[in-house]
Amino acid sequence: MPASKNVGIVIVSHSAKVAEGAADxxxxxxxDNVPLAAAGGNAEGGLGTDVxxxxxxxxxxxxxxxxxILVDLGGAETNSEMAVEMMPEERRERIVICNAPIVEGAVMAATxxxxxxxLAVVQATxxxxMSA
Amino acid sequence: MDDALKKKLIEAMTGAIVSHTDELTALDQAIGDGDHGLNMKRGFEAVLADMGPISAKPLPDALQAIGTTLVMKVGGASGPLYGTLFMALGKELPPEPTVTDLARALAAAIEAVKARGKSDLGQKTMLDVLAPLQVALAHGGTDLTKRLPEVVKDAAEATVPLRAIRGRASFLGERSVGHMDPGARSSALLATAICNTIGA
Structure with missing residues (x-):
């Protein structure tokens, strides 16, 4: 099955190492069955998130x-919401931010x-x- | 509003943040992750670096540009929150605003910030400074540029006994009580810088 048919996963952490490690x-x-990308750290390479x-x-x-999208703490969620709003309108409805722990959530969602x-099932999984 | 005043406002806001970076950091270390001072400094220094082109725009577009720069450069939750504040003001304000326009625009911008942060008044956030500021603006009267800095100073101090239920400070629960909210402080600093510049 071509990867692009499956829901993609984005991991957003304050730390580049956490984001990359979770992606690993x-x-x-x-x-390679799932399109995957990680964004960690601020624009200067420090801790933070970058829209x-x-x-x-x-x-x-x-x-x-x-x-x-899987996020870690506060700013990662707020900045992810901002990023979603800045995406082209036709894409926005097909992007969700999951209320889930970042590492376990990313693995479960990707599986x-x-x-x-x-998408709705991936998010729910x-x-x-959070309720387990 | 002429370009020179827009430049002065950008310089004053940046100066207020840069000269209080350590204080904002200390406040944020007490109840957050300690990045508020440096994040705001990074954001406003990026605005300052782009001051020429920004101040050449009409006020609504200049505010939008400041908001976008903050969103892109701040790197913490305050980026989208302050970005939303400035972008909403840009959307609502005419090029030559009156005090009435400011009160109305700030009311709309406060709603936008509430939606962005999923927060409300009394939750130990920047909203606890912006809302009293809006009320005072809506009341109007004389000497606003002298009185509003007092209003925001008192409002920021009034966040000390509040308990945070949004943001990183909420992890601390009761332990967030007794510290001023860093976002409330930075909002007060920016409002004061604006008042001092316009009143000068």
Missing amino acids: MVRQMVG AAIMAAIDKAWSEAGVA EASGGSP AEEL
């Missing part, structure tokens, strides 16, 4: 089935996505972790 774990689980980098990650992981599940 996802890749080990699902290989432009998040937008680039969404572009990189873009799939017609949509993109699920669900690799089976071809639609990641968010189930």
Whole structure:
């Protein structure tokens, strides 16, 4: 199955190492079956999040089935929301920010996505972790 | 509004943040992640670096440009929050605003910030300074540029006993009580810088 048919996963952390490390774990689980991108750190390479980098990650992981974003703390969520709003209008409805722990959520969401599940199911699978 | 005044306002806002970076950092270290001072400094220094082209724009477009720069450069949650504030003001204000226009635009911008931060008054945030500022603007009267700095100073101090329920400070729960909110402080600094420049 071509990767672009599956929901894409974007990982947004304050730390580039956390974002890349979580992406490594996802890749080990699902290989190249899921479009995947990570955005970590601020524009200067310090801790923080960067709207432009998040937008680039969404572009990189873009799939017609949509993109699920996993975030760590406050600013990562707010900056991800900002990035989504700055995306072209026809894409916005196909991007969700999951209320889930970043590492476990990314792995669960990617596993669900690799089976071809639609965006709402991918999001629900990641968010189930919060009620488990 | 002429370009010279727009430049002075950008310089004054940047100066207020840069000269209080350490204080904002200390406030944020107490109840957040300690990045508010440097994040705001980075954002406003980027605005200052672009001051020429920004101040050549009509006020609504200049405010939009400041907001976009803050969103892109700040790197923390305050980027989208302050970015939203400036962008909403840009959307609402005419090129030559009156006090009435400012009160109305700030009311709309406060709603936009509430939506962006999913927060409300009394939650130990920048809103707890912006809302009393808006009320005082709506009241109007004389000597506003002298009185508003007092209003925002008192409002920022009034966040000390509040308990945070939004943002990183909310992780601390009751332990957030007893510290001034850094976003409230930075909002007060910016409002004061604007008043001092316009009143000068």
